[in-house]
Amino acid sequence: MAGANPFAQFQKSFSLNGITYKYFDLASIDPNYNKLPYSIRVLLESAVRNCDNFYVLEKDVQNILAWTPDLRQGQNDVEVSFKPARVILQDFTGVPAVVDFAAMRDAVLKLGGDPEKINPICPADLVIDHSVQVDFTRSTDAVTKNESLEFQRNKERFTFLKWGARAFNNMLIVPPGSGIVHQVNLEYLGRVVFEEGNGNTKLLYPDSVVGTDSHTPMINGLGVLGWGVGGIEAEAVMLGQSISMLLPEVVGYKLVGKLGPLVTSTDLVLTITKNLRQLGVVGKFVEFYGPGVAELSIADRATIGNMSPENGATVSFFPIDENTLAYLRQTNRSEEKIEVIRQYLKETGQLRDYNDVSQDPIYSQTLTLDLSTVVTSVSGPKRPHDRVAVSDMKGDFQACLVNPVGFKGFAIAPETLQAAGQFQWDNGKTYTIRHGSVVIAAITSCTNTSNPSVMLGAGLLAKKAVEKGLSVMPYIKTSLSPGSGVVTYYLQESGVIPYLQKLGFDIVGYGCMTCIGNSGPLDDNVVNTIEKNNLVCCGVLSGNRNFEGRIHPNTRANYLASPLLVIAYAIAGRVDIDFETEPLGQGPSGEKVFLRDIWPTRNEIQDVESKHVIPAMFKEVYSKITLGSEDWQKIEVAESKLYPWNIESTYIKHPPFFDGMTRELPPLKGIQNARCLLYLGDSVTTDHISPAGSIARNSPAARYLSERNLTPRDYNSYGSRRGNDAVMARGTFANIRLVNKLVSKTGPRTLHIPSNEEMDVFDCADRYREDGTPLVLIAGKDYGSGSSRDWAAKGPLLLGIKAVIAESYERIHRSNLVGMGIIPLQFLPGQNAETLNLNGREVYNISIPESGLKPGQKIQVEADGVVFDTIVRFDTEVDITYYRNGGILNYMIRKMFA
Known part of the structure; x- marks a missing residue:
């Protein structure tokens, strides 16, 4: 379990306006600090400050200090723990998190505890911005009409979120009609430097954030390290846990010169996006340096940071300089706060002068852009990195019309041009x-x-x-x-x-x-x-x-x-x-x-x-950001600390994650007499697993809604119903392109082995549940690749899947499975379901030791007489702790009682 911080002796302090500010002096740990990229310094500070040799290990600190420009993905993958300073959510992805917290309160009360103790440990901000649609335009009252329709369509979700805003501490919910999550983050929520503590002594550390929206990296324009994650990782951070990440390569992007008088920041970002896509920066940090950066406003930098998902990078980071501090002043941050930030950054070597080459770190690789060469541009017609100079636009579009169907083609017949x-x-x-x-x-x-x-x-x-x-x-x-x-x-x-x-x-x-x-x-x-x-x-x-x-x-x-x-x-x-x-x-x-x-x-x-x-x-x-519109103010919510669940609701439902939970840790048991629900191949993505898009009229989710007297026009999307586990479970593995080897056709179908009957995946899982039969899933390489999504792990749990046996896993999805209490097993090198002659119709027995479970140990599986070893992909002691508790949410409840 967590212990004392072994780096406590490196804490120093300074005084300002009668307050003592403590901070960790990282340069005194290792002189290598001063050549690290500024983005890596943020990771290092978090590791040093949070080191407890349980969640964050001393080796995490040493691995970050040993960062080298020779680090290469796939060759030297070093995994480290990171505790961001805060979390940001938008309403589509934020609703499930608030649902889980509300259900945790119910569980705590049921177990005899104080439900009001369940709150985000790490500050969380939720901005409602994904629900409004352009139904009305070209009139001065268009905004009023669109917002009115938004409330009609989403009143149930908004009522729930407004309850959450009042019920939970350490959680700010920004009402609809306030702005776009990432702009509100930039102009208001971003701290740049956190102050922790009350009275005359405070601890300072860099602001950092993870968010449940892919464009979270916009905040990197303000010098705040942040990127998008899935819902389970976000909830883990909200609960005070660290997340696991690969120590990244850092690409240095040098900017020189000045933009022309007719060129905009949009032209610049489209140029950078194309350049970085051509270079290949997926999974890497990009950090900007050079005198050209000083010519860019913070808004210009944020425009570049926002497009990180489009250029492929995890972040496009701009270290903090005097322009950053000037922006804080422009956006009404207090002078006292700005002075504390400046002093802290100077003390820790994090205040950048882009014209001082002696401050330039070492990078994995570099490229240079002369801003004077940027021309007026657009990108399209189908991808954000297909930049076209406006001067070439006419010819480019005409070529796209006749080109074969593809990213730059529509295959329009010459006679119909x-x-x-x-x-x-x-x-x-x-x-x-x-x-x-x-x-x-x-x-x-x-x-x-x-x-x-x-x-x-x-x-x-x-x-x-x-x-x-x-x-x-x-x-x-x-x-x-x-x-x-x-x-x-x-x-x-x-x-x-x-x-x-x-x-x-x-x-x-x-x-x-x-x-x-x-x-x-x-x-x-x-x-x-x-x-x-x-x-x-x-x-x-x-x-x-x-x-x-x-x-x-x-x-x-x-x-x-x-x-x-x-x-x-x-x-x-x-x-x-x-x-x-x-x-x-x-x-x-x-x-x-x-x-x-x-x-x-x-x-x-x-x-x-x-x-x-x-x-x-x-x-x-x-100053009135939390007040909201008249419609928001009119929403009446219960003042209770427990949410009054409406059993008739098809949007917000109490999840079953804590059903049957006890205070005591249950004994570890093996998985006996399990059936295979799905037998999948390589590269099964979270798009195949997670519910997404519109709800098909012939799907189990549609039948569920129809039984509650909803017509197809009211089905809405899986995204809008992320707070209802019954809908989401029915949409798990509902992708029409799912290839399941237990059935002959592509689609969301599987075989109920005992009856030899083919049916929808959810219906089959439900029949197994009625019989008390646990389930496993077999897959090939890179299981769970693609965007990280919380329901890609929650959904399988609700279907009754206890274990996944795959050749390899996407890193974050493996972590998500553990976080939901599903055991990830990996075939030994050179083995897979086919080499072991498994067809998915077997009865599976998985031996799990009652005590002494260790990260990476071998676990035996028996399937109709075929006995084989697998590697349990619990990569840390924390993983084992989560699994023993049935998932991270259950662990946090028991931890509160402990």
């Missing part, structure tokens, strides 16, 4: 659309809405366009989704809102909206015309993802662009335009108006920004 369709609009006019016509133009997503330069740039461009007499076709679905109330504030104060509205870019809501596919419906006339003529029509958005089918089913081509270009392409009405030679339109007197005539320079934008983006705005907006 001129296809077009007409429809009549409400104004009585007839409009024509063809290949390349823009039908969605959305300024959306935290990638750009965090950045005043591009938002104000869009406003200035709109002003000039309106003054030149330009307009946007009425059938184009235009929208503006600010990332926070601050954006609205400075757009209003700078006077550009009326011009944006004139072009159809009314504010429609505060949330991810179009970027996550919540673009809402297109007009039926537009949809019918597109479908009838098989047109490749386009969406242009200032978001970060444009995968096929994500934005809207009828926009086959989607381009990521700066907010300025979103408006420009909306005015043009098409993407196949050469802005240099073709005008956007005509002025009142018939004169041609080109994009260059209305494009604001960087100096123009910065002048407006310096006048109108001020600390008072941030103070005004964030």
